[in-house]
Amino acid sequence: MNKVLLVEDDPRVASFIIRGLEEQLYQVKNINKGFDAINEVMENTYDIIILDIMLPDLTGFEVCEILRARKIIVPILILSALDTPHEKVKGLQAGADDYLAKPFMFEELLARINAQLRRSEFSNGIIDFQxxxxxxxxxxxxxxxxxxxxxxxxxxxxxxxxxxxxxxxxxxxxxxxxxxxxxxxxxxxxxxxxxxxxxxxxxxxxxxxxxxxxxxxxxxxxxxxxxxxx
Missing domain, CATH: 1.10.10.10 (Winged helix-like DNA-binding domain superfamily/Winged helix DNA-binding domain)
Known part of the structure; x- marks a missing residue:
């Protein structure tokens, strides 16, 4: 079962994502602050991080930069209401693997998660499927x-x-x-x-x-x- 860390401080958005992913048999943990998310990732293993930009303490960009500086290579998918090209570039430059603007369809979020997990498996050499x-x-x-x-x-x-x-x-x-x-x-x-x-x-x-x-x-x-x- 793939483990997802959801860093999102909006309870409605978090509930929507958690419900959808758990129906797809993902294991999801929700954290609503940037510093707490960093500590969680340093202590536990996740297959993917879904990261909001607007958090109460750090921005998602800062969280992403800190995790990459600490050599955390887990895929990071940024979710944000900020949908300008500048913000997308900023997210990718911070070390994110993908960027999805709010509002979004759950099917697209799921597809992007699956795509990142497949890329992660391939890059880690998990290709013994024959x-x-x-x-x-x-x-x-x-x-x-x-x-x-x-x-x-x-x-x-x-x-x-x-x-x-x-x-x-x-x-x-x-x-x-x-x-x-x-x-x-x-x-x-x-x-x-x-x-x-x-x-x-x-x-x-x-x-x-x-x-x-x-x-x-x-x-x-x-x-x-x-x-x-x-």
Missing amino acids: SYAGIEINMKEQSATRDGKELNLSSRELKLLIFFMKNREKALSRIAIAEAVWNLDLDMNTNTVDVYINYLRNKIDKNFPTPLIHTVKGTGYMLKNKINES
Whole structure:
């Protein structure tokens, strides 16, 4: 489960973000002051920081600069009502990885979080996704097998399987899947995701004793090597 530190002093905004992220199975801690956020990050590990600019003590820019000076490399996503090009440049120069203006759609926030987490995983060398539960992916040949049997996947199905393999044993929302596999076309009907999940299931689960793709009620789907009990 990915851990998120939310540095936001507006209770309404914080509640909105926390509710949405927890529904996506993120673990979220909210802190409303800059100094407290710095201390929290120095003592505990987080996968991403969502950082407001207008805080009661420090600005988000100052928090970002201090964390980077202390060699904290966790991705930082700035949220701010300040939406001028100058403010965005200032945020990026302070060490932020992304900048999202308020008001925002939760789907866009989630997509940007997922994008930063994927970049972080890649930069940290977490790329061992080619083998799991009998599935083997050959990236050079753009093919996949399960228990040695060729799966004959289309390019889209292979991309979907790769995303599942990279995020195995994690619940994935339809929006997260669409963002990763269809390049963030959030206007796309999420029924398309369901259709392709069924295509993939027919190829990697049919005629095998143990299903790997499971439906997670209220969330989406998960690739996991055990019988779905839901």
